[in-house]
Amino acid sequence: MTNDPAANYYVAQAMKPLDNPDAQTLRVVKLASSLATLCSGASLNKKALYAYMTQTRFAEIKGKAYNEAAFLADSTFRYFDYRALAHLCAGSAYLFGPNGHLAPGLLKAGKGKPKMSYDPENPFITLPPLARRS
Template sequence: MTNDPATNYYVAEAMKPLANPDAQTLRVVKLADALGKLCSGASLNKKALYSYMTETGFADIKGKAYNEAAFLADTTFRYFDYRALAHLCAGSAYLFGPKGQLAPGLLKTGKGKPKASYDPDNPFVPLPPLARKS
């Protein structure tokens, strides 16, 4: 597996922006958080995350706009499985490393592989949905 979007389908898909900029912001935050938790040796850089959220206006996404953006962002993770996780862990430095192409510095990248081992009986990796605001 590589971190090159030309040869890594999952990295290429993560690089494609969503049509809704609010949904794109939520998707990037959710993806960085998931990779920080699920990739071996990786961790979320909370200072960089706060900076990213400030720059993108994360706090300004409210009410119905937030709920719609959260739905769209969650939809991109509907069929998230071990294969996608493994490829995204391999490409985490490309996406979120110090010179990351999606959001620089959001992750302190690790070994480029998932923490958990593959389970052939259940290859899907459940990610919690983004909280909805009322």
């Protein structure tokens, strides 16, 4: 596996911006935090995450706009499976490393592989949905 989007379909898909900028912000935050949790040795840079959230005005996404953005962001992870996770772990440095192309510095890249082992009986990985706001 590689972190080059030309050879890694999942990294290329993660690089494509969503039409809704609020949904894009939520998707980037969810992807970075998911990879920090699920990839071996990876960790979230909370200071960089806070800076990213401030820069993208994350706190200003409220009410119906937040709920619509959360729905769109969550829908990009609908069929998230072990194969997608493995490819995204391999490309995490490209996406979120110090010179990251999606959001620089959000993630300290680890070993480039998932923490869990592959389960052929259930390859899908359920990610918790973004909390809805009222």
